[in-house]
Amino acid sequence: xxxxxxxxxxxxxxxxxxxxxxxxxxxxxxxxxxxxxxxxxxxxxxxxxxxxxxxxxxxxxxxxxxxxxxxxxxxxxxxxxxxxxxxxxxxxxxxxxxxxxxxxxxxxxxxxxxxxxxxxxxxxxxxxxxxxxxxxxxxxxxxxxxxxxxxxxxxxxxxxxxxxxxxxxxxxxxxxxxxxxxxxxxxxxxxxxxxxxxxxxxxxxxxxxxxxxxxxxxxxxxxxxxxxxxxxxxxxxxxxxxxxxxxxxxxxxxxxxxxxxxxxxxxxxxxxxxxxxxxxxxxxxxxxxxxxxxxxxxxxxxxxxxxxxxxxxxxxxxxxxxxxxxxxxxxxxxxxxxxxxxxxxx
Numbered sequence: 001x002x003x004x005x006x007x008x009x010x011x012x013x014x015x016x017x018x019x020x021x022x023x024x025x026x027x028x029x030x031x032x033x034x035x036x037x038x039x040x041x042x043x044x045x046x047x048x049x050x051x052x053x054x055x056x057x058x059x060x061x062x063x064x065x066x067x068x069x070x071x072x073x074x075x076x077x078x079x080x081x082x083x084x085x086x087x088x089x090x091x092x093x094x095x096x097x098x099x100x101x102x103x104x105x106x107x108x109x110x111x112x113x114x115x116x117x118x119x120x121x122x123x124x125x126x127x128x129x130x131x132x133x134x135x136x137x138x139x140x141x142x143x144x145x146x147x148x149x150x151x152x153x154x155x156x157x158x159x160x161x162x163x164x165x166x167x168x169x170x171x172x173x174x175x176x177x178x179x180x181x182x183x184x185x186x187x188x189x190x191x192x193x194x195x196x197x198x199x200x201x202x203x204x205x206x207x208x209x210x211x212x213x214x215x216x217x218x219x220x221x222x223x224x225x226x227x228x229x230x231x232x233x234x235x236x237x238x239x240x241x242x243x244x245x246x247x248x249x250x251x252x253x254x255x256x257x258x259x260x261x262x263x264x265x266x267x268x269x270x271x272x273x274x275x276x277x278x279x280x281x282x283x284x285x286x287x288x289x290x291x292x293x294x295x296x297x298x299x300x301x302x303x304x305x306x307x308x309x310x311x312x313x314x315x316x317x318x319x320x321x322x323x324x325x326x327x328x329x330x331x332x333x334x335x336x337x338x339x340x341x342x343x344x345x346x
Contacts, residue, residue, distance in 0.1 A: 001208070002014040006157060009130050009131070009132030010132065010133040011158060011159050012159045012164075013159070013160075014156070014157045015157075015158075015164065016207060016210070017156065018153065018154065018171075018199075018200045018201060018202055019141065020048065020119050020140065020141025022198070023139035023140060023156045024048055024051075024052035024115070024117065024139050025056075026198075026200060027052070027115045027139050027156050027167070028056050028058075028115065031087050031163075032086070032113075033053065033086050033113075035058065036057070036059075037056070037059070037084055038082060038084040038085045038086065039059070039060055039087045040061045040062075040077050040080050040085060040087075040088045041090070041117075042062065042091050042310070043062040043306070043307050044070060044093055044288055044314070045117065046119070046288055047294060050062075059084075061080050061082075062291065062292055062302070063080045063307070064309045065093075067313070068247075069098075069099075069247055070094065070244075070313060071090065071091070071096060072090050072091065072098055072103075074102035074106060086113065087114070088106070088115070089115045090103050090114070090135075092117065092121035092131055094254070094256040094257070095224075095252045095254050095255040095256065096121075096124070096247065096250060096252040097125070097131055098116075100127075100135065101127075103135075114134075114135035114137075115135065115136065116131065116132075116134065116135040116137070116139070117138075117139055118131045118138045119139065119140060119146065119255075120253065121252075122140055122253055123218070123221040124250070124251060124252055125250065126249065132157040133159070136160065137156050137157065137160075137163060139156050140157070142155070145323075147220055147221065148214055149209070150210040165178075165181075169195075169197060170195075171197065171198065172200075173193055173196075174193045174194055174196055175191055175192065175194075176191065177190075219324070221253055223324040224255075225254055227257070227326055228254040228322065230331050230335070231243070231320065231322075234335040235259060235338070238339070239265060240265045241260070241261065241262070241338075242261075242262060243259060244258060257320045258287065259317070259320060260313065262316070263315070263316055266342070267345045267346070268344075268345035270315065270316060273345070274286070277318070277338065277341055280340075282320075282338075285318075285319045286318060286319060289314065290307065290310050292306055292307075293314075321334055
């Protein structure tokens with residue numbers, strides 16, 4: 001599975017782990033993130049993108065988003081860099097790649113490691129390269145709602161042999177049998193725990209499922225793009241809806257389809273629209289609550305007002321259903337439901 005996943009993403013190495021959060025944790029370890037370090041990431045993401053930094057005793061620093069792409073803003077990354085900054089974790093939110101040229105240039109200038117969170121972005125492309133082959137490391141999730149699933153699972157991709165070896169050892173308690181890395185060697189049975197790692201292994205059964213799923217990945221991806229195209233066409237002329245922006249040179253994997261409600265033109269709150277759609281059995285959601293809004297992060301001293309663009313987006317966005325098994329009737333039902341609710345309040 002690791003070999004096939006590395007081939008699919010266009011990298012030398014892939015390390016399978018037990019879940020996407022384990023992948024982020026392992027990548028932070030391999031990057032050498034330690035207590036007292038700072039790592040810059042986005043607040044519009046699942047909490048794991050920041051939690052992995054806290055696991056290492058370091059501090060997440062939240063940079064605001066670009067209001068067009070909803071991805072982390074490279075200009076705000078520059079503003080947030082300090083002498084303590086060790087890494088950047090850009091998140092390819094919804095499957096749309098971040099502005100990696102800018103981010104990599106910033107990282108080079110400041111000697112920072114780039115750990116891409118590609119949980120939404122399997123199959124996404126940036127200027128002809130697949131996400132997974134761009135930064136120092138890229139993490140993926142195989143949770144059931146992602147592009148492919150292993151039930152639970154994750155992976156880290158990299159082109160660095162050094163990082164690869166650290167990742168493999170970290171997922172297995174910090175233990176190695178590699179003769180060239182042993183401090184002593186008492187025989188062929190001998191192994192060493194050289195640091196405190198974790199039991200983050202993926203099971204063989206999960207990996208077998210992953211091989212099967214990976215073979216279907218392009219078909220799943222194509223259907224996601226078809227559905228998103230139908231949504232774009234249906235909503236582009238509705239004044240109170242802002243449809244997703246697509247960056248030139250990037251090809252989204254469309255993990256999520258998010259509309260932004262122009263509430264100043266709509267006689268309703270986001271909650272009223274959301275509840276109206278849910279009442280029609282349309283499984284809308286909101287992705288995501290800004291990470292630093294959560295009580296845990298508030299208790300660490302983070303306050304609202306930190307990332308104004310992210311906070312404005314959060315107040316207005318609604319995620320529509322999008323998954324490969326949606327048929328034409330499903331898509332039409334969602335489109336009709338959104339139009340009906342909007343007409344009710346417009």
